[in-house]
Amino acid sequence: KKKEWAKLKDEPTVTSEGDHVELAANIGTPQDVDGVLNNGGEGVGLYRTEFLYMGKSQLPTEEEQFDSYSTVLKQMGDKPVVVRTLDIGGDKELDYLDLPDEMNPFLGYRAIRLCLERDDIFRVQLRALLRASVHGNLKIMFPMIATLEEFRQAKAILDEEKEKLINEGKEVSETIEVGMMVEIPATAVIARQFAKEVDFFSIGTNDLIQYTMAADRMNERVSYLYQPYNPAILNLINNVIEAAHAEGKWAGMCGEMAGDEIAIPILLSLGLDEFSMSATSILPARTQIRTLSKEDWISYKDELLSKGTSDEVVDFVKEKTQLR
Numbered sequence: 001k002k003k004e005w006a007k008l009k010d011e012p013t014v015t016s017e018g019d020h021v022e023l024a025a026n027i028g029t030p031q032d033v034d035g036v037l038n039n040g041g042e043g044v045g046l047y048r049t050e051f052l053y054m055g056k057s058q059l060p061t062e063e064e065q066f067d068s069y070s071t072v073l074k075q076m077g078d079k080p081v082v083v084r085t086l087d088i089g090g091d092k093e094l095d096y097l098d099l100p101d102e103m104n105p106f107l108g109y110r111a112i113r114l115c116l117e118r119d120d121i122f123r124v125q126l127r128a129l130l131r132a133s134v135h136g137n138l139k140i141m142f143p144m145i146a147t148l149e150e151f152r153q154a155k156a157i158l159d160e161e162k163e164k165l166i167n168e169g170k171e172v173s174e175t176i177e178v179g180m181m182v183e184i185p186a187t188a189v190i191a192r193q194f195a196k197e198v199d200f201f202s203i204g205t206n207d208l209i210q211y212t213m214a215a216d217r218m219n220e221r222v223s224y225l226y227q228p229y230n231p232a233i234l235n236l237i238n239n240v241i242e243a244a245h246a247e248g249k250w251a252g253m254c255g256e257m258a259g260d261e262i263a264i265p266i267l268l269s270l271g272l273d274e275f276s277m278s279a280t281s282i283l284p285a286r287t288q289i290r291t292l293s294k295e296d297w298i299s300y301k302d303e304l305l306s307k308g309t310s311d312e313v314v315d316f317v318k319e320k321t322q323l324r
């Protein structure tokens with residue numbers, strides 16, 4: 001099987017009729033980029049920047065961050081690199097920030113909530129990203145957006161830093177797309193309103209599932225409720241993709257679900273444009289997608305979305321793909 005996959009390393013990701021979708025990778029550090037390229041990744045769909053901030057005694061400097069971001073961008077060349085701004089808090093702690101203990105860390109002070117309040121931290125990261133933007137095809141994405149105000153505020157801070165850099169005579173790319181993660185159900189529900197203001201969406205199913213099902217993604221006792229194929233999740237995803245397309249934007253997914261064998265045909269059916277997964281899942285996913293007819297899967301869409309349970313969805317997909 002490995003040999004069969006390797007042959008597809010430099011091939012495009014196309015369905016049986018030749019429709020292209022993008023297969024990108026999730027990374028955490030510049031060292032991960034080799035693995036992306038060796039596995040035929042067409043881009044980086046999620047660069048989790050938390051690692052830059054973790055395991056040290058102070059915040060990373062603008063220069064340190066600039067080095068990491070430019071290294072990744074240069075190595076990826078023309079290929080898109082979606083960098084997610086700091087998603088700290090919740091379960092990911094930073095000793096030097098001295099964050100208060102919370103009753104419900106996953107529902108608390110984290111990610112963009114923290115960055116908008118501690119904009120001193122946020123601005124350093126945005127400056128580093130903006131300066132690095134001239135070295136490749138950068139897209140910036142904000143995590144854990146819940147309201148349109150948050151997106152607007154984050155974007156305004158980004159624009160301010162860009163303006164400042166230009167006034168300082170620094171070069172900044174003029175073509176940086178700015179998007180958001182859809183991982184809070186509130187944003188999936190009114191995706192249409194968000195789609196007018198963002199350049200793209202990336203659906204973060206790891207969190208979207210836990211918030212939609214009210215089931216902690218780490219809690220074994222309730223893991224039976226953590227259902228990627230639950231029709232509620234599929235309908236939310238569909239809503240996001242439809243909203244994006246209605247506004248001429250693209251929609252990707254960077255949660256675990258994007259690389260899942262059962263989920264891939266469903267996501268193709270819903271029209272997902274970009275799938276971002278661990279690098280080692282890319283070639284198996286490409287192999288699978290080449291066997292799937294997008295036309296057929298689009299014709300199954302209404303039936304998939306009207307299923308009642310997760311099991312019914314899975315049975316349907318298995319029947320249609322002969323994945324048994």
Ligand code: PEP
Nearest residue numbers: 183204205206207254255
């Ligand atoms: C997600 O929530 O799906 C996601 C990709 O982000 P993380 O797993 O880092 O929360």
Ligand code: MG
Nearest residue numbers: 183204206207
């Ligand atoms: Mg998340």
